[in-house]
Every structure is written in structure tokens, then in C-alpha cells.
Amino acid sequence: QIQLVQSGPELKKPGESLKISCKASGYTFTDYAMQWVKQAPGKGLQYMGWINTQTGKPTYADDFKERFVFSLETSASTAYLQINNLKNEDTATYFCARVPLAYWGQGTLVTVSS
Amino acid sequence: DVVLTQTPSILSATIGQSVSISCRSSQSLLDSDGNTYLYWFLQRPGQSPQRLIYLVSNLGSGVPNRFSGSGSGTDFTLKISGVEAEDLGVYYCMQATHAPYTFGAGTKLELK
Numbered sequence: 001q002i003q004l005v006q007s008g009p010e011l012k013k014p015g016e017s018l019k020i021s022c023k024a025s026g027y028t029f030t031d032y033a034m035q036w037v038k039q040a041p042g043k044g045l046q047y048m049g050w051i052n053t054q055t056g057k058p059t060y061a062d063d064f065k066e067r068f069v070f071s072l073e074t075s076a077s078t079a080y081l082q083i084n085n086l087k088n089e090d091t092a093t094y095f096c097a098r099v100p101l102a103y104w105g106q107g108t109l110v111t112v113s114s
Numbered sequence: 115d116v117v118l119t120q121t122p123s124i125l126s127a128t129i130g131q132s133v134s135i136s137c138r139s140s141q142s143l144l145d146s147d148g149n150t151y152l153y154w155f156l157q158r159p160g161q162s163p164q165r166l167i168y169l170v171s172n173l174g175s176g177v178p179n180r181f182s183g184s185g186s187g188t189d190f191t192l193k194i195s196g197v198e199a200e201d202l203g204v205y206y207c208m209q210a211t212h213a214p215y216t217f218g219a220g221t222k223l224e225l226k
Contacts, residue, residue, distance in 0.1 A: 037163075047215045100210070102175070
């Protein structure tokens with residue numbers, strides 16, 4: 001069956017960086033784009049963007065163009081979300097989701113605190 | 115950016131009651147390819163979102179047929195015909211016609 005398994009929770013300090021992984025299984029990884037969604041504590045869903053798993057080209061929503069990087073390790077069927085220069089407002093759960101959003105990872109909780 | 119306005123923000127229902135959630139878009143969601151990329155999701159507490167409806171009215175795999183979606187252009191509705199306890203959570207509409215894709219603010223369905 002199709003699964004997206006994300007890496008575990010992270011506790012970071014402001015200014016640090018992190019990289020979240022999203023490992024796909026049960027389908028051909030390069031057949032579907034991967035999307036990323038942010039959910040701040042107690043808040044709604046915010047679309048971050050997507051990455052073309054055939055070409056590796058990322059597309060970012062406006063709020064995520066500065067410190068956020070989508071990448072791939074195609075041989076491992078894994079997508080990554082890197083966040084640089086972490087800020088307190090990056091505290092959230094981050095989800096990967098396969099186009100067309102029928103399959104979601106379990107979410108990765110990122111806590112940024114000094 | 116396209117703004118999706120969901121109403122109501124909180125919906126109180128009894129088991130067995132039929133309810134509807136509205137999602138209104140600031141722009142038409144009809145794409146040039148003829149599709150309308152409007153989705154509905156349910157997020158139960160502590161879980162990832164689950165896709166219920168895609169392309170306005172198509173039921174997702176494994177989704178009970180008490181859920182139905184309708185609408186066109188800028189006005190869309192999710193209907194639950196006979197709420198069950200497992201339906202409680204937050205419902206979101208989302209559009210993927212116009213970049214950047216956007217979500218509605220959510221409708222919390224709770225027991226009355």
C-alpha cells in the first residue's frame with residue numbers, strides 16, 4: 001500500500017537549520033509530485049509548495065521562498081524539506097502529501113525555542 | 115492569492131443529523147482545462163488530513179457515501195448526510211486551480 005513516512009520530531013534553536021525527510025513507498029516515486037503543507041499549533045493548513053519528482057524543480061508559495069528548500073533523493077524515493085535560519089514562527093507540524101493530496105505523511109513536529 | 119471563505123467556522127450537530135459546509139472562492143476555480151480543482155479534507159484530532167472529495171464532487175477512495183460535494187465557479191458545498199461520531203474534526207476546502215494553492219480556514223464539526 002502507498003505510504004509516506006516522515007522523520008521524527010525536531011527541537012531546534014533560532015538560527016539553526018533542519019532537514020525533514022518524507023520516504024515514499026508503494027508506488028513509483030517519480031510518477032507524482034510531492035507537496036508540503038505547514039500547520040502551526042492550533043491553526044489551519046498552509047500550502048508551502050511542491051516539487052516535481054521527475055525534474056527536481058521546486059515551486060514555493062510566496063511565504064516560503066526565502067529560507068525553505070525542497071529537494072529529492074530519487075534513488076531512495078525520499079523528498080526533503082530544509083528550513084534554514086529557523087525562527088520561532090517556524091514552530092509547526094509539517095506534512096508531505098502526494099499529488100493529488102490523497103496520501104499524506106504523519107507529519108513532523110518542529111519546535112523552535114531558545 | 116485566491117481566498118477561500120468557509121462557513122460556518124463551528125458546526126454543532128447531533129448524530130444522524132445532516133449538515134452542510136460552504137466554501138466560497140474569491141475567483142472562479144474553473145481551470146482552462148475544464149476541471150475545477152476544489153478539494154475537501156477532514157482532519158481528525160491528532161491526525162493528518164484525509165482527502166474526502168476531489169474535483170468538486172468525486173468521492174475519495176474508501177470515503178463513505180454519506181459525504182457529497184457540489185458546486186461550481188466560486189460556490190461549493192460539502193454535505194454530510196447523517197453525521198457519525200467518526201466525522202468529528204475540522205473540515206477544510208482547498209483550491210488547486212490558481213497558484214499558489216490555498217486552503218480555507220476550516221470548519222470545526224462538534225457534537226451538540
